[in-house]
Amino acid sequence: xxxxxxxxxxxxxxxxxxxxxxxxxxxxxxxxxxxxxxxxxxxxxxxxxxxxxxxxxxxxxxxxxxxxxxxxxxxxxxxxxxxxxxxxxxxxxxxxxxxxxxxxxxxxxxxxxxxxxxxxxxxxxxxxxxxxxxxxxxxxxxxxxxxxxxxxxxxxxxxxxxxxxxxxxxxxxxxxxxxxxxxxxxxxxxxxxxxxxxxxxxxxxxxxxxxxxxxxxxxxxxxxxxxxxxxxxxxxxxxxxxxxxxxxxxxxxxxxxxxxxxxxxxxxxxxxxxxxxxxxxxxxxxxxxxxxxxxxxxxxxxxxxxxxxxxxxxxxxxxxxxxxxxxxxxxxxxxxxxxxxxxxxxxxxxxxxxxxxxxxxxxxxxxxxxxxxxxxxxxxxxxxxxxxxxxxxxxxxxx
Ligand SMILES: [Zn+2]
Numbered sequence: 251x252x253x254x255x256x257x258x259x260x261x262x263x264x265x266x267x268x269x270x271x272x273x274x275x276x277x278x279x280x281x282x283x284x285x286x287x288x289x290x291x292x293x294x295x296x297x298x299x300x301x302x303x304x305x306x307x308x309x310x311x312x313x314x315x316x317x318x319x320x321x322x323x324x325x326x327x328x329x330x331x332x333x334x335x336x337x338x339x340x341x342x343x344x345x346x347x348x349x350x351x352x353x354x355x356x357x358x359x360x361x362x363x364x365x366x367x368x369x370x371x372x373x374x375x376x377x378x379x380x381x382x383x384x385x386x387x388x389x390x391x392x393x394x395x396x397x398x399x400x401x402x403x404x405x406x407x408x409x410x411x412x413x414x415x416x417x418x419x420x421x422x423x424x425x426x427x428x429x430x431x432x433x434x435x436x437x438x439x440x441x442x443x444x445x446x447x448x449x450x451x452x453x454x455x456x457x458x459x460x461x462x463x464x465x466x467x468x469x470x471x472x473x474x475x476x477x478x479x480x481x482x483x484x485x486x487x488x489x490x491x492x493x494x495x496x497x498x499x500x501x502x503x504x505x506x507x508x509x510x511x512x513x514x515x516x517x518x519x520x521x522x523x524x525x526x527x528x529x530x531x532x533x534x535x536x537x538x539x540x541x542x543x544x545x546x547x548x549x550x551x552x553x554x555x556x557x558x559x560x561x562x563x564x565x566x567x568x569x570x571x572x573x574x575x576x577x578x579x580x581x582x583x584x585x586x587x588x589x590x591x592x593x594x595x596x597x598x599x600x601x602x603x604x605x606x607x608x609x610x611x612x613x614x615x616x617x618x619x620x621x622x623x624x625x626x627x628x629x630x631x632x633x634x635x636x637x638x639x640x641x642x643x644x645x646x647x648x649x
Pocket of ligand 1: 347348
C-alpha cells in the first residue's frame with residue numbers, strides 16, 4: 251500500500267497510543283480517522299479482525315524515522331515492550347504537557363509508576379474519568395512522593411514496586427474507611443481529609459460533585475502510600491512481617507511510624523495490614539490482572555464506558571454528601587489486583603473481596619497455616635507458623 255506523506259505531520263507525544271496519534275494527524279489534515287488507520291495498519295498476525303500498526307507505513311506518512319516514532323509510541327517498539335509494565339488502559343495525561351500537541355485529545359499508555367507530571371506538578375493518577383490533571387502546587391508532598399516512588403522502582407524493580415504501591419493504597423483505603431472521623435487530631439485521616447479538601451473543594455455539594463474523581467483520593471493518600479510501599483517492597487521488612495512474634499511487632503511498629511496504626515479500635519472490623527503480614531508478605535508480588543493489547547479494530551478510541559461513567563457519578567454523589575473516601579479507593583479497579591489476590595477465594599462481589607482482605611480471624615489463620623505447611627512441610631509447633639502469630643492487633647474474632 252502506498253502511503254503519502256502528510257504535509258504537516260506533528261510529532262507524537264511521549265507514551266501516546268498509536269490510535270490517538272493517528273486520530274490527531276487525521277483531524278489536523280481533515281482526513282477520515284478510520285481511512286488513515288487502515289492505511290497505516292495491517293490485520294494482526296493471529297488472523298483476527300483487529301489491526302496493528304506497521305511502523306514503516308507510519309514512518310512514510312509522517313516523514314519521521316521508525317526509531318524516533320518508537321521512542322514516543324510504545325506500540326512501535328521492536329521487540330515489543332513487556333506490556334505488564336504498563337497500565338492496560340490508556341488515559342489522558344497532564345493537560346499542560348498536552349497543550350503543545352495539537353489535533354485533539356492526547357491519549358497515553360503510561361507505565362504503572364507514573365502518577366505525577368514532575369515538570370508541571372500535576373496529578374495524573376490512575377486511569378479514571380479523564381478529567382484534567384489536578385494541580386499540586388499547594389501539596390508539594392505529593393510531587394515529592396513521585397520521586398521517592400521512582401527510587402523504589404530503581405531499587406526493587408517494577409513488579410515489586412507495582413505490588414507494593416497498590417498494596418499500600420489498599421491499606422490507606424482501609425485506614426480511611428472509618429464510619430466517623432477519629433477524635434485524635436494526629437490520626438492520618440485528618441491529613442488525608444485536608445488534602446482531599448484542597449483537591450475536591452467542599453464549598454457546597456455541587457462544587458464537590460463536579461471536582462470529584464477517585465483518582466484525586468489516590469493523590470490524597472499518595473505520600474503515606476509511598477511511605478508504606480518502601481516497607482512492603484523491602485525483603486527485610488517482608489521477612490519481618492512474616493517472622494516470629496517479635497519480628498512482627500517490629501514490622502507493625504515501623505508501620506505505625508508511617509501511618510496511624512492500629513487504625514481502628516474495633517478489631518472486629520478486621521485489619522488489612524495484619525492480614526497482609528500473615529497471608530501475603532511471604533508470597534510473590536501480585537501481578538496486574540489485565541495487560542494492554544496493541545491491536546484494535548478501529549482507529550477511533552472508545553470514550554468512557556457507560557458503567558464506568560455511572561460508577562463515577564455514584565461515587566461523586568456519595569462523596570459530595572458524606573466526604574467518605576476509603577470505600578471508593580478500595581472499590582476502584584486500580585487496586586483490584588491486590589484486594590482480590592490470585593490466591594484469595596473467589597468472591598462474586600467486591601464487598602466479599604474487601605472483607606476477605608482484612609480477615610485475621612482464627613479460621614483464616616488456620617487456613618493460612620495449612621497452606622504454609624503444604625508449601626514448607628513445617629509442623630504447627632514451628633514458631634514461624636502463623637497460628638502462633640496472634641499479636642495484639644490480630645486477635646480479632648470474625649470466626
Ligand atoms: Zn505536564
